[in-house]
Every structure is written in C-alpha cells, then in structure tokens.
Amino acid sequence: MLPTKTRAGVTAPTDELVEEVEALLSPTEADGTFHDTAECLGALLGGGEGLLSPPTPRPKPKK
Amino acid sequence: MTTTGRNGSAVHETVQRIAHTVASALHNGGGNPFDLSASLITHADDPVALAAARVLGADVLAPWAFLGMPVSQGDLALAGGAARAFPPDTSSVPSTWTHWGLTAALHRAGPGGAPAAVAAAEPEVAWAVDGSWQQITHRFAQLASLAGPTATALLPAAAARADDLSRGFVRAMRRQDWVQAAAVGRWLAAAGCAPASLGLAAGLALVAQVGAGDARAALHVRAAQALARGER
Numbered sequence: 001m002l003p004t005k006t007r008a009g010v011t012a013p014t015d016e017l018v019e020e021v022e023a024l025l026s027p028t029e030a031d032g033t034f035h036d037t038a039e040c041l042g043a044l045l046g047g048g049e050g051l052l053s054p055p056t057p058r059p060k061p062k063k
Numbered sequence: 064m065t066t067t068g069r070n071g072s073a074v075h076e077t078v079q080r081i082a083h084t085v086a087s088a089l090h091n092g093g094g095n096p097f098d099l100s101a102s103l104i105t106h107a108d109d110p111v112a113l114a115a116a117r118v119l120g121a122d123v124l125a126p127w128a129f130l131g132m133p134v135s136q137g138d139l140a141l142a143g144g145a146a147r148a149f150p151p152d153t154s155s156v157p158s159t160w161t162h163w164g165l166t167a168a169l170h171r172a173g174p175g176g177a178p179a180a181v182a183a184a185e186p187e188v189a190w191a192v193d194g195s196w197q198q199i200t201h202r203f204a205q206l207a208s209l210a211g212p213t214a215t216a217l218l219p220a221a222a223a224r225a226d227d228l229s230r231g232f233v234r235a236m237r238r239q240d241w242v243q244a245a246a247v248g249r250w251l252a253a254a255g256c257a258p259a260s261l262g263l264a265a266g267l268a269l270v271a272q273v274g275a276g277d278a279r280a281a282l283h284v285r286a287a288q289a290l291a292r293g294e295r
Binding site for chain 1: 074075078110111113114117118148149152155157158161197201205238240243
C-alpha cells in the first residue's frame with residue numbers, strides 16, 4: 001500500500017473546517033433540466049399533428 | 064462538491080486519497096494487511112485527516128466490515144478522533160446518520176466487538192417514506208457509507224423504495240453523475256432489491272470504468288460489488 005500525503009499545518013478543527021465537512025456530507029443536487037418521457041411523447045405527437053394538419057383555408061386570389 | 068478555501072481543498076484531496084486506498088483494499092481482497100492511518104503521512108490528530116475520515120464515515124473501516132480484515136489501532140484512533148472532532152449537526156440528516164454510522168462501526172470493530180446496540184439509537188428515517196423519488200435518491204446517495212453488511216433501518220427503507228431508487232440510478236447514469244449512480248447502486252445491492260431489468264451489475268461496471276476519476280465513486284462501486292457477491 002503506497003503512502004499518501006495530507007496537508008498539515010492546521011492544529012485544531014476550525015469553523016471553516018467544520019463547515020467544509022458539513023458541506024461535503026450534504027452535497028447539493030446537481031443542477032439540470034429533466035423531461036418526463038410521457039410529457040415529451042405528448043408534446044411530440046401534438047406538435048406532429050399540428051405540422052401535418054391541412055393549411056388554413058385562405059381566399060383564392062382574384063385573377 | 065465544494066472545494067473552496069485551503070482547508071476545503073485539503074479535505075477534498077484527503078477524502079479522495081483515503082477513498083482510493085479503501086477502494087483498492089476492497090478490490091484486491093483481504094490478502095494484504097490494511098492500515099489506513101499508517102498510509103497517511105501526517106500527524107495522527109491532523110484535523111484535515113480527521114475531517115476527511117468524518118466525511119467518509121463508516122467507510123474508513125470498510126475493509127474490516129466487508130472483508131473481515133483486522134483493524135489497526137491507528138485506524139480505530141482515526142475514526143474515533145473524527146467522530147469526536149466533528150460531532151453531528153442535528154439539523155442535518157446526512158450529518159446525523161453518518162456520525163451514527165461511524166460510531167456504530169467503531170463499537171463493532173473495537174476491542175470486544177460490542178454490538179451496535181451499545182451505540183446511540185438510530186436516527187429517524189421518516190424522510191424515506193414521504194420524499195419524491197428524486198429526493199430520496201439524493202438523500203440515500205448522501206448516506207451510502209451506511210449501505211454495508213450491517214442491517215440498519217435504512218435497508219428496509221431502501222428496499223421499500225426500490226423502484227424509485229432504480230429510477231434514480233438510471234437518471235444518475237444518464238446525467239453522468241457517477242458518484243450518485245455508484246452510491247444508489249450500492250444501496251440497491253445492499254438491499255438486494257434491484258429489478259433484473261435494471262442491469263445493475265453492468266451499470267456499476269460502467270461506472271467503474273468511466274467514473275473512476277472520483278475515488279468516492281470507485282469506493283461505492285467496489286462496496287456494491289462486494290455486497291452483490293454476498294461477502295460478510
């Protein structure tokens with residue numbers, strides 16, 4: 001087993017060290033945007049239906 | 064994880080080094096003596112080493128818990144010093160549970176092997192019943208050091224939320240949050256409740272390959288694999 005080094009120089013747990021320990025014990029959830037598969041499927045089908053629908057009737061141009 | 068400040072960086076680095084040492088011991092088996100404290104070139108009461116041991120919690124003694132490797136007096140002193148120097152923040156579930164886990168492991172691993180009942184009563188686990196699947200995934204991942212061979216109230220709580228944890232495992236894999244994926248996979252392995260369709264073993268093997276840059280992920284993977292093999 002190879003030895004590993006730690007940084008010395010601190011003689012007692014400081015408030016900063018205590019806060020750091022608590023932060024490492026309670027890491028926050030990573031940020032991100034997540035989509036529900038069912039909702040995505042619904043949006044996809046709805047969007048597809050809209051694209052495939054016939055164009056809005058418009059008056060024929062007069063000759 | 065936060066790594067701001069000189070002490071924070073030092074703690075983070077030491078956590079990584081200790082986690083790497085423990086993960087290697089779990090991976091290589093019980094052939095060689097394990098003495099974590101002797102592998103750290105520092106004073107036995109170095110606050111940074113104690114802080115790192117407190118962050119890793121019961122995992123500091125994982126080679127004993129998982130493989131039955133003898134515990135050195137130095138490692139017992141390191142774990143005991145960490146528990147004394149950094150008492151739990153009672154307003155924090157992870158702080159309370161991990162401190163309890165470290166203390167209980169110390170009681171069991173210490174001279175005479177006192178039962179866990181000697182330690183304080185287990186903290187409450189009601190949060191595991193009411194939380195959403197995202198919340199309990201995040202919370203159980205924070206408590207992965209308690210996913211070991213010793214039964215606690217967390218094990219049946221994890222088993223009761225197996226589907227939600229499986230969903231969280233998949234989400235963590237897709238987000239490439241390797242530490243969370245390994246930690247949740249460790250809980251699923253400890254509770255023995257992973258659905259066959261999840262492919263937990265293959266997922267953990269993938270995390271071991273692509274997520275090995277974080278030693279805590281590697282440690283959780285090795286622990287999960289040991290639990291899946293039914294060691295101890």
